[in-house]
Amino acid sequence: MSGPENTGRKQVHLAAQLPGIHNVTVWADPRSRSQIAFASFQHLARTAERGRFDFFFLAEGLRLREHKGRLYDLDVVGRPENLTQLSALAAVTARLGLAATVNATFNEPYEVARRLATLDHLSGGRAAWNVVTSFDAFTGENFRRGGFLAESDRYARAAEFLATARELWDSWAEGDVRADAAAGAFVRPGAGRFAHHGQHFGISGRFTTPRPPQGHPVIIQAGDSPAGREFAAAEADVVFSKYNRLDEARAFYRDVKSRLARYGRTPDRLKILPTATVVVADSDAEAAAHAEEITRAQVSPQTAIAHLEAVWGRDLSGYDPDGPLPDIDPVPDAQMLKGHSLFRRDRDAIARGWRALAEERGLSIRELVIEVSGGQTFVGSPHTVADAIDHFVQSDGADGFVLVPHLTPGGLDDFVDRVVPLLQEKGVFRRDYTGPTLRDHLGLPHRPERTPVPKETP
Amino acid sequence: MTAPPMHLAVALDAAGWHPAAWRAEDARPADLFDARYWADLVTEAERGLLDFVTFEDALGVQSAAFHRPDDRTDQVRGSLDAVLLAARVAPLTSHIGLVPTANVTHTEPFHVSTGIATLDYASTGRAGLRPQIASRAADAAHFGRRTTPRLTDEDVRDPERIGRRLSPLFDEAADAVEVARRLWDSWEDDAEIRDAATGRFIDRDKVHHIDFEGEHFSVRGPAITPRPPQGQPPVMSLAHAGVPYEFAARAADAVWVTPHDRAQAAAILAQVDAAVRRTGRDTRARPLLRFAEVLVFLDAEPGAAARRKARLDELDGAALGSDAEVFTGTPGELADLLLDWREAGLDGFRLRPGALPHDLVEITRGLVPELQRRGAFRTAYGATTLRGHLRLPRPESRYARAS
Numbered sequence A: 001m002s003g004p005e006n007t008g009r010k011q012v013h014l015a016a017q018l019p020g021i022h023n024v025t026v027w028a029d030p031r032s033r034s035q036i037a038f039a040s041f042q043h044l045a046r047t048a049e050r051g052r053f054d055f056f057f058l059a060e061g062l063r064l065r066e067h068k069g070r071l072y073d074l075d076v077v078g079r080p081e082n083l084t085q086l087s088a089l090a091a092v093t094a095r096l097g098l099a100a101t102v103n104a105t106f107n108e109p110y111e112v113a114r115r116l117a118t119l120d121h122l123s124g125g126r127a128a129w130n131v132v133t134s135f136d137a138f139t140g141e142n143f144r145r146g147g148f149l150a151e152s153d154r155y156a157r158a159a160e161f162l163a164t165a166r167e168l169w170d171s172w173a174e175g176d177v178r179a180d181a182a183a184g185a186f187v188r189p190g191a192g193r194f195a196h197h198g199q200h201f202g203i204s205g206r207f208t209t210p211r212p213p214q215g216h217p218v219i220i221q222a223g224d225s226p227a228g229r230e231f232a233a234a235e236a237d238v239v240f241s242k243y244n245r246l247d248e249a250r251a252f253y254r255d256v257k258s259r260l261a262r263y264g265r266t267p268d269r270l271k272i273l274p275t276a277t278v279v280v281a282d283s284d285a286e287a288a289a290h291a292e293e294i295t296r297a298q299v300s301p302q303t304a305i306a307h308l309e310a311v312w313g314r315d316l317s318g319y320d321p322d323g324p325l326p327d328i329d330p331v332p333d334a335q336m337l338k339g340h341s342l343f344r345r346d347r348d349a350i351a352r353g354w355r356a357l358a359e360e361r362g363l364s365i366r367e368l369v370i371e372v373s374g375g376q377t378f379v380g381s382p383h384t385v386a387d388a389i390d391h392f393v394q395s396d397g398a399d400g401f402v403l404v405p406h407l408t409p410g411g412l413d414d415f416v417d418r419v420v421p422l423l424q425e426k427g428v429f430r431r432d433y434t435g436p437t438l439r440d441h442l443g444l445p446h447r448p449e450r451t452p453v454p455k456e457t458p
Numbered sequence B: 001m002t003a004p005p006m007h008l009a010v011a012l013d014a015a016g017w018h019p020a021a022w023r024a025e026d027a028r029p030a031d032l033f034d035a036r037y038w039a040d041l042v043t044e045a046e047r048g049l050l051d052f053v054t055f056e057d058a059l060g061v062q063s064a065a066f067h068r069p070d071d072r073t074d075q076v077r078g079s080l081d082a083v084l085l086a087a088r089v090a091p092l093t094s095h096i097g098l099v100p101t102a103n104v105t106h107t108e109p110f111h112v113s114t115g116i117a118t119l120d121y122a123s124t125g126r127a128g129l130r131p132q133i134a135s136r137a138a139d140a141a142h143f144g145r146r147t148t149p150r151l152t153d154e155d156v157r158d159p160e161r162i163g164r165r166l167s168p169l170f171d172e173a174a175d176a177v178e179v180a181r182r183l184w185d186s187w188e189d190d191a192e193i194r195d196a197a198t199g200r201f202i203d204r205d206k207v208h209h210i211d212f213e214g215e216h217f218s219v220r221g222p223a224i225t226p227r228p229p230q231g232q233p234p235v236m237s238l239a240h241a242g243v244p245y246e247f248a249a250r251a252a253d254a255v256w257v258t259p260h261d262r263a264q265a266a267a268i269l270a271q272v273d274a275a276v277r278r279t280g281r282d283t284r285a286r287p288l289l290r291f292a293e294v295l296v297f298l299d300a301e302p303g304a305a306a307r308r309k310a311r312l313d314e315l316d317g318a319a320l321g322s323d324a325e326v327f328t329g330t331p332g333e334l335a336d337l338l339l340d341w342r343e344a345g346l347d348g349f350r351l352r353p354g355a356l357p358h359d360l361v362e363i364t365r366g367l368v369p370e371l372q373r374r375g376a377f378r379t380a381y382g383a384t385t386l387r388g389h390l391r392l393p394r395p396e397s398r399y400a401r402a403s
């Protein structure tokens, strides 16, 4: 291998997500394999590790989506339970970080802290937690708790949830497991003792799981609202965003990084990773043609109508996807698509924008939905893609990307085989892992121990 | 006529079932929170062709007392989540069943169900579920949402009394298992259709709401995870008294009991049969396998196992007490005992190794060959799923029948 090892340039961080969000995954492609078999996840995770990615990320939705009162059947449906799946993936990878989305609304801190600490132990310090919140009663119908949270309360609960989890991870100090057979001392007296009395949680007792290898697992946040960004600035190690156009991305990057100082944090302590899709081919022209095919496959005629219905809030099944937009007006308050994060808010404004765009450009329904879907993020020859990623990161649009492959399980192969070596040659991406833990990959310090609180039994 | 080969399982728990096992010479106490330790144990169990291993768990720190925490520091304290532990070893093994303990008092039934379904995918059909109630009231304070019955020193002397005091939790546990099973069934096996012409990934007539409404919770469904490879991973429970026997009769595919001799085994199985009758379960349609538990110290040299146990008793400061029969002897003597007890009507045994890895290795390399010589245990795996090993048929989804 040639090229500079590290040019002193800003380093790129990479993650991969599975299954693809929404309609990104093209399940109808002949190369598409099982979305649930462990072998598919293993292939993707091992490919990411071969490409020296920082981590592998699993999204979560705790209720199958429904559209017009029936299950939404156009996208991939069905996924594993994240922490269990990542624990199994820890057995078939050695260095790759393993990030689970786990909802702070339909779980309890004791259990989430315990399961994440377990994953961190069983992976040798590779665990991460994407903290998401929910407030919808729709998802709540699957849980004892039910739906109960006001939207404005969800980040307050999430913040206290995370703070409580941190107290639990801190309840064991490093070295509390003594395992000293000669002295007959397995554990330090009082290890794991905790008490938390807050607005959302009042819990006490003894935590079962010794301090995780990373101190605390890596904390990821994907909030976009002001409350979400503030929470991320205060607490997160990594932020996901949907902004993958350079202008929007830079604005988001500046905004979130500027919030850090308030919490006594330097900008390098928080990595910002937008989601991105990549299409590589031998030439730019070939890649562009391929990207267009993928985008069309992602927006089937049925998907086009369903997205339009979600925005319009009414049944449009009688409309021709290749015809013009309906002339009837949207019903802004009717939520037809449940359990989906798209089109949750501002549907009236979205509808007005869509109509204007369609009229201006003379677009059919499907052409419009393809247009607003944003298409593919990085398209071109391996050199074009590597240059674009490097440029995006060097101009402070991001610290790296979460790649969302459109094919399972082969969707990362081209990127890893053809683009990663170029990023390495540029000296902006690691040639090998430099440490065993995810915090090492991200260049983040291990969470220091809290000043010990008196834990001896009274 | 010869009896069918017996089923054999090993119960993995920290350094073994003796509280001082971690201080034994060949113990690995510093590795208890390390994946390699567990991978070594489970691959050893698989080498012995065992039906399955189980993983103990609880939502509170271990204690020498059944019903409340203690502050001892000379025994193993601290644990990992058992479902994740089972998943961690799944890709490293290919045949052995993996049965983690999961709490059904405080943990959401929805999460239990999808976690076990995921384990079943990761192990390609080798997952089981051992549902466990939270019998320690102190665990409830870890969640702060409810209180559970607080057992007294008096209560814990009598399993029947424990069962009666905790019977509301067993009722709730039966609901939790019912929810888990309905969620496993909520996707029919052929729900995924990938019909490019209509753009449909699933046939939504084959994915069902479960609409469970119980006294303690309701769950709408369907599962977020498609139907697991085994359809329904086998559910197994430990039982010492009438109430938990009835829970097993309602909810389990296998029950583990704790007799101390053959006659008692027969008496307990009669009680299990009575519980089955009370619940109206048809065991020809839904078999209930019966396992006995034995806590074992094994050495080839006569007397050595007893000496090892005595030394651990001395380190712990008390003779080992257990709900299960404690056996010390040679693998041949244990084979005699198992074959004798089996005559009472047992399908198999879940052995609790007194010390790990020592007694596990004695089971796989001493006991198993001994049983094989006597024609009482398999000489090769004949199946790749846990249901296959247990000779339990794969059930159809209840919703497939209904539609």
Ligand SMILES: Cc1cc2nc3c(=O)[nH]c(=O)nc-3n(C[C@H](O)[C@H](O)[C@H](O)COP(=O)(O)O)c2cc1C
Pocket: A058, A059, A060, A061, A101, A131, A132, A133, A222, A223, A224, A225, A226, A227, A228, A229, A240, A241, A242, A275, A341, A402
């Ligand atoms: C890359 C990315 C991944 C996300 N993954 C999930 C997820 O798996 N589950 C979920 O409920 N929400 C997920 N979200 C939604 C965010 O948590 C968040 O709710 C959303 O960005 C809106 O921000 P807000 O909550 O501050 O309004 C994701 C968002 C992004 C950008």
